[in-house]
Amino acid sequence: MNKKDIMLMITMLLIAGVCYLISNLTRNENGNQVKVSVDGKIYGTYPLYEDREIDIKTDKGNNVIVICDGSVSVKNADCKDKYCVKQGHVSKKNESIICLPHKLVVEITGKNEADKAIDSIAK
Amino acid sequence: MKRIYTCFLILVLLLCGGCSYGKTQNENASSSCDIFAMDTYMTLTAYGKNSDRALEEAENRINELDKKLSTGSPDSEIALLNKNGSGKLSDDTLYLLDKSLEISKETNGAFLPTIYPLMEAWGFPTKDFKVPDDSVIENCFSLFDTDLINENKKEGTVSFKKQGMKLDFGGIAKGYTSNEVIEIFKKSGIENAIINLGGNVQTLGKKPDGSLWRVAIQSPNEGDEYLGILEISDKAVITSGGYERYFEENGVTYHHIIDPKTGYPADNELVSVTIVCDDGLLADGLSTALFVMGLDEAIQFWQNHSEMFDVILMTKDNEIYVSDGISDLFSTTYEMNVIER
Numbered sequence: 001m002n003k004k005d006i007m008l009m010i011t012m013l014l015i016a017g018v019c020y021l022i023s024n025l026t027r028n029e030n031g032n033q034v035k036v037s038v039d040g041k042i043y044g045t046y047p048l049y050e051d052r053e054i055d056i057k058t059d060k061g062n063n064v065i066v067i068c069d070g071s072v073s074v075k076n077a078d079c080k081d082k083y084c085v086k087q088g089h090v091s092k093k094n095e096s097i098i099c100l101p102h103k104l105v106v107e108i109t110g111k112n113e114a115d116k117a118i119d120s121i122a123k
Numbered sequence: 124m125k126r127i128y129t130c131f132l133i134l135v136l137l138l139c140g141g142c143s144y145g146k147t148q149n150e151n152a153s154s155s156c157d158i159f160a161m162d163t164y165m166t167l168t169a170y171g172k173n174s175d176r177a178l179e180e181a182e183n184r185i186n187e188l189d190k191k192l193s194t195g196s197p198d199s200e201i202a203l204l205n206k207n208g209s210g211k212l213s214d215d216t217l218y219l220l221d222k223s224l225e226i227s228k229e230t231n232g233a234f235l236p237t238i239y240p241l242m243e244a245w246g247f248p249t250k251d252f253k254v255p256d257d258s259v260i261e262n263c264f265s266l267f268d269t270d271l272i273n274e275n276k277k278e279g280t281v282s283f284k285k286q287g288m289k290l291d292f293g294g295i296a297k298g299y300t301s302n303e304v305i306e307i308f309k310k311s312g313i314e315n316a317i318i319n320l321g322g323n324v325q326t327l328g329k330k331p332d333g334s335l336w337r338v339a340i341q342s343p344n345e346g347d348e349y350l351g352i353l354e355i356s357d358k359a360v361i362t363s364g365g366y367e368r369y370f371e372e373n374g375v376t377y378h379h380i381i382d383p384k385t386g387y388p389a390d391n392e393l394v395s396v397t398i399v400c401d402d403g404l405l406a407d408g409l410s411t412a413l414f415v416m417g418l419d420e421a422i423q424f425w426q427n428h429s430e431m432f433d434v435i436l437m438t439k440d441n442e443i444y445v446s447d448g449i450s451d452l453f454s455t456t457y458e459m460n461v462i463e464r
Binding site: 080096 | 317
């Protein structure tokens with residue numbers, strides 16, 4: 001095996017590695033979304049991999065949702081029990097944060113049906 | 124030249140590996156619906172051509188049961204019985220009374236339908252939380268005796284022999300409801316379905332592609348992956364833990380699973396109990412009961428009833444105990460011990 005062959009092989013591997021990384025990253029970007037609904041009606045859908053803050057103001061009350069670094073949490077809420085804030089962060093498909101008093105559901109949805117995805121979460 | 128071909132082959136293989144996902148298309152018709160009822164959030168998913176109609180029927184049934192069983196709404200059957208000390212109950216409510224007394228007896232009072240006055244003293248129903256005085260707890264103890272419930276089966280009436288007694292079927296109502304939803308699905312010819320009633324999961328059949336349902340169990344540890352993942356069909360998976368509903372006072376955390384013997388939140392080695400069972404109602408009641416029992420008694424209880432259900436326990440030390448009926452179907456990153464029959 002001469003030097004040129006080795007160089008070629010390394011270049012190929014590098015290209016392959018970069019392609020693999022790109023396709024993986026875009027999969028995440030395309031795959032997971034944050035679906036916010038209030039009383040069964042969709043309020044909005046946002047990419048999980050774009051940081052933002054969402055102010056939800058409805059006649060039931062207010063919640064502030066934060067999407068940051070691929071995970072979602074409820075930062076503030078004016079509900080009585082604050083369970084939605086205490087639930088912390090969620091980031092995986094089918095995970096959700098629920099604010100019962102405000103009938104708010106923040107759910108991670110995925111376009112891609114990954115082989116090993118979870119169908120439901122018992123808690 | 125041969126080497127170049129080899130390199131190309133590697134490149135092609137790597138690229139294929141990177142894009143072999145995301146092409147699955149669901150051929151089966153499926154319907155889903157979300158419902159806020161019973162003070163919780165529910166999602167129902169059914170597959171097959173009758174799924175739309177079945178879901179509508181299920182939603183009606185859920186709302187019907189919610190109306191009868193909600194201790195929170197003042198005109199429900201159960202609220203009227205608690206207020207008046209006597210009342211006429213529908214078949215659903217009488218069935219829940221009988222079942223809860225059965226589970227209470229079997230678990231030696233670890234599950235107790237008469238615990239409601241104590242839950243009120245702790246403020247859990249109204250969310251006006253407070254640690255009750257010892258005298259209040261003592262007084263509640265005197266209202267626990269299930270022999271003081273008078274049931275007239277012919278008339279369908281129930282009365283309490285002691286004033287102040289109150290019943291709550293919250294510990295099995297969701298489990299009963301999920302059984303009823305699955306029954307409706309079966310009658311509608313649905314063969315594959317998964318429902319989640321506020322964290323209570325129940326499945327019908329397998330997934331439409333013939334594989335098992337993958338049910339994750341929430342970890343009590345924050346920022347954690349799941350406690351584990353269970354692969355099942357035709358089963359209810361119901362978890363109890365102190366991490367879902369709780370409050371803090373003077374730096375102490377009090378959770379909502381009260382031990383009827385101490386009057387305080389159950390405080391033992393266990394942080395999470397999952398029951399896997401054909402019967403959602405039984406799973407619901409037992410998850411609370413085994414949480415109250417603690418590790419040793421819970422293991423013993425399973426060994427005496429291993430034909431009825433399976434169990435996954437997690438302790439404060441992050442050790443997991445799984446009964447041998449499901450140990451092959453359960454995966455976890457925690458240290459796992461198999462409980463033998």
